Amino acid sequence: MTEVAEAGSAPPIKTVLDDPKDYNAVHKLNSEWTLWFDNQSGKASAATWTDNLKPIVTIGTVEEFWGVYNTVAIATDLPNRSNLHLFRKGIKPMWEDSANSEGGKWGILLQRSIGEKANEHWLHTLLACIGETFEASSDVCGVVFSNRKNCFRIAIWTRNAANRDACESIGRHLKKVLGISFPLEYLLHKDTAGSGSKSNTSGIYSV
Secondary structure: OOOOOOOOOOOOOOOOOOOOOOOOOOOEEEEEEEEEEEEOOOOOOHHHHHHHOEEEEEEEEHHHHHHHHOOOOOHHHOOOOEEEEEEEOOOOOOOOOOOOOOOEEEEEEEEHHHOHHHHHHHHHHHHHHHOOOOOOHHHEEEEEEEEOOOEEEEEEEEOOOOOHHHHHHHHHHHHHHHOOOOOOEEEEHHHHHHHOOHHHOOOOEEO
């Protein structure tokens, strides 16, 4: 039987599971997050890289997250040399942003042969971020998925590289979320920005 609201009373509460189009109950996230995209085909200078970096949408509820996730391109289908970034609202996915400048990242390199598993890892990383499941969640600035010719990469950016306990806690939880056992290294943004390549840098922490 369909529930009918009495005159002057509030309409019945409907979740997205009750009515995918006309739901009126939403579940707010602890923070708002902005999805960004860039496609760096060919060699990009700092200026052109910034020009190519575009915000897509900001989300603040669980329902908005799933609406966006189910609409944007599947991560592994992104063009070569392109990136998806989900960062806290107000933080740009750039080393130069004040929230990132003293931080670094935990990076995971995934062979292209794992296929759909890479999309699963990406989704689980996103959920850990927006769900604030890290013990040091306030130190998490955002997460990046990169599509490259020979691999996929996922990286979690943190704001304070000097806070070793927080950084290592985030790295350990990321491994648990993804069910991986191989070691991860934490790289300083200052080092990767200066070298332009992970091959020329070494991590300051490992888990």
